[in-house]
Amino acid sequence: VAERLGVAVLGASGYAGALSAALIDRHPRFDLAAITSRSGAGTSLDRLYPHYRVGLELIDPDELDTGELAAAIVAYPHMAAAPVVAQLLEAGVKVVDLSADFRLRDLGTYEEWYGHHPAPELIGDAVYGLPELYRAAIAGARLVANPGCYPTATILALAPLARAGLITDLVVDAKSGVSGAGRSASDATHFVSVDENVKAYKVPRHRHTPEIEQELAAAGSPVTMTFTPHLLPLDQGELVSCYVGLRDPDTSEAELRALYAEAYSGEPWIELTERLPGVRDVRETNYCAISVHKDPRTGRAIVFGAIDNLWKGTASQAIQNLNLMFGLDEDLGLAP
């Protein structure tokens, strides 16, 4: 009988943490060893999220015993995550951090977009947790920085073009369901503000911008992009529409499709489609649906990427990363 690995989820009362806990709970090789929350300590998770059917009781983070843990998923907001990530690593626990604290490799960029970094000495240890780009490094990592939701969809939608050095100019128009903003509702994410409405937000400085630029540059296309997210009256789902100026504007749609087919051949969770993808196509799955088109009139490529922000955008991608970190089949526990 294969050994089972104990995994804790910290911040399991939040949207990302709760789904992470549910996916660990049903995983064939991981045991949900503990779930934490300050506000929910003493309640069982199925009181907060009945549809996940996880009866385990939430405990206060101070009560967490790291002794038996193989790994932890930290589902805290940025800045709150880094200190606890440092403690877990110190205790010999492998970590997938869902926050932005270890996604940016340059400390100056982090401080420009987020503020003072609570554990800068660990930035060099972190591997950016996009398996389709960093599979081998993730397998050897003790700290994986799970990507942001918009960056997941956008980087996957553009990586083949970036690797070919083709991107000269980029505008990304992005749309998300409200769960992307987390559980604590503000006026902007209140039902009354969101229902029957569509609106842009964080113009012109959304914090996912430097993360996307970092990864496109690392792939081979340094670019200063415009990124504009919009909030949709949906609970889950994200669609990015990427308008790309090409180094070679004569590249045909067939050539672009061939580039994508080659880049993503054998990728279990990338679905290349000729049809235009919708968020419903990928709901509650680890898939990223990508569709590349060419506008011969403008010379631009138009690429669409659709994900479920809570799944491939965070929780199921965290499980994909944990599978890699423990040498397991990457798909384990993720079947739709």
Ligand SMILES: NC(=O)c1ccc[n+]([C@@H]2O[C@H](COP(=O)([O-])OP(=O)(O)OC[C@H]3O[C@@H](n4cnc5c(N)ncnc54)[C@H](OP(=O)(O)O)[C@@H]3O)[C@@H](O)[C@H]2O)c1
């Ligand atoms: N929602 C998404 O689609 C999504 C996608 C990608 C990445 N993420 C990232 O995942 C993380 C969690 O996001 P979320 O949407 O799940 O947020 P959320 O619903 O607001 O949940 C945050 C969780 O962290 C805990 N928490 C809040 N402040 C804390 C603090 N100062 N110290 C310790 N615990 C604290 C909260 O529980 P208590 O207050 O009860 O302790 C809660 O369990 C964030 O870093 C977010 O950027 C989210």
